Amino acid sequence: MPTRRRGGPVPNGASNAEGERELLSSADLARTVARIAHEILEKTAESGAPVVLLGLPTRGIHLARRLAERITAIDADTTVGVGTLDPTLYRDDLRRQPTRPLAETDIPAGGIDDVIVVLVDDVLMSGRTVRAALDALRDHGRPRAVQLAVLVDRGHRELPIRADYVGKNVPTNRAEDVAVSLLESDGADGVAIR
């Protein structure tokens, strides 16, 4: 459904009065999370290493928790650690914007040495947040491998970073805004572009 466009209001179909277009409905989002959960299981199972999902604030945290729940629901024998990682203090663009409030970092008690860490975020764009997160990880320990799961990949990468698990690829215009809503923080599930 999503087509490349050059900004401006969307002329047809699924757009509403505010020029907003739905990319994923609540049901789509649930299916996408379920699919990523399957993929994570499949891809990490053979290594035998424990898996820790680390959500990046704010919505990545909720997604990481949902993915962990799904994974345990699919395979009760798998134990998945869940935590959060705030890479703000590792960003390279701090001086270009007003100081931002810091979020929580919560690494599971067992640490991240020799586990497979899956970073979870809602939208992947420039890749700078992920780079900062990789730097932050290095100060917490040495994982066996680090993977990246995102709900939406909207392109415009500024660094050689790609995701291992992608919910939906959405080519976007830079001027557009991809809005991910989640029940936990926004009261409803869905992804829209505006």
Place this chain on the structure above:
Amino acid sequence: MRHLLSTEGLRREQAEALLDTAASMEQALTGRAVRKLPTLRGRTVVTLFYENSTRTRVSFEVAGKWMSADTINVSASGSSVGKGESLRDTASTLAAAGADAIVVRHPASGAPHRIAGWLDRVGHSHTDGHVAVVNAGDGTHEHPTQALLDAATLRKRLGTDLTGRRVAVVGDVLHSRVARSNAHLLATLGAEVTLVAPPTLLPAGVDAWPVTVTHDLDAHLATGPDAVMMLRVQAERMHGGFFPSAREYAVRFGLNQRRADTLPDHAVVLHPGPAVRGMEIASSVADSDRAAIGEQVTAGVHVRMAVLYHLLAGEDVA
């Protein structure tokens, strides 16, 4: 925020942002193998101390280093100050040498404000007004980071919202910049502050502070304050007799075990240090679980990280 010179005038949201950041700093560093963040890499923090200090200077230095800033200590003894260089020239030199922040302690009230004024002056030859000044204690005026660390400690012990919490500040208010900074900050955060001091150790103009004043420690403790902040008796600033004897001071304004026992169970005892044990505070009280003196020092590092973060990390919105 360009500088941190006083807690008077700090807005509640600014103060709470600093305290929230301090909590995040603590949280970001807890349980980590590497206690180092790259946040202030390439930035230079100079501590310029015209008075002796261990905890404040070390605390700023550790805070800077944990965030990867280059920290440099300059003390008045052993620097060009000893050769008669003026405060203005010293500050100007540090700015020209590349300091991004100057942390100043000075025996004269207002010295950090003067430095900030000079460095902010439009057309300052070397800095273009990009140097942040932090007051690390000026005379009997203010010590804002001490007040912030006290508030951070209270938030940990009593809960994040200090609205309606009752804090007694006891002792040598006259010579205490800690008392003044705390009175303003705590009032801003919604707490009720009571100064407990002999009339001779209260400053002129205290009626303009957002506090109530009493001279009777026992009567005030009987009202069950949530926190008791003991002050240091600043003998080095006293020129003349402010109270008959150390013994009498201890009897009337010292926090002994008997007095501590009358406090509610949740009440916290603070002391900015260095404490004169036996006079201001009994050893048994200072070492009890009720006292948060060690926690104050730890909170000091996190608060100073937060201050440096807010002054140096973000965009200059001047």
